[in-house]
Amino acid sequence: MDQFLGHWKLVKNDNFEAYLKAVNVSLLLRKVASRVTTYEEITQDIDHTCHLKLTSTFTTNTLTFKLGVPFKEITPSGHRMKTTITIEDDKWIQNQLADDPTAVDSKVTRRLLDMDNMIATYEAGDVVAYRTMTRHKS
DSSP states (O other): OGGGOEEEEEEEEESHHHHHHHTTOOHHHHHHHTTSOOEEEEEEOTTSOEEEEEEOSSOEEEEEEOTTOOEEEEOTTSOEEEEEEEEETTEEEEEEEEOSTTOOOEEEEEEEEETTEEEEEEEETTEEEEEEEEEOOO
């Protein structure tokens, strides 16, 4: 977990708008989300409670969780998910199971390319997207 802690800045999107379409995000939100720079802050408390704070020009969304323990998530697009985050083989795996009829199951896998670069792979159905991030000094 420690290797993922810190501040991250989005530097590149590949096929992200198609992923957003696959998870039923509206056209307007897809256009905005696929073009705006986002930041991720990953922290962990002494009791192993983790926080993933996603920030962009238009929204801030924070997930609070313990690794391996399912929790309820409301995505920035308003979909309800039952989410579990684990660390497996040096990868941060976020499984999102749809918890409402308009939501779609999704999986996000984050892995470090090196200590300052991370790639997140987004999967929904047969659509795969990639977001590349660099470690950012806040």
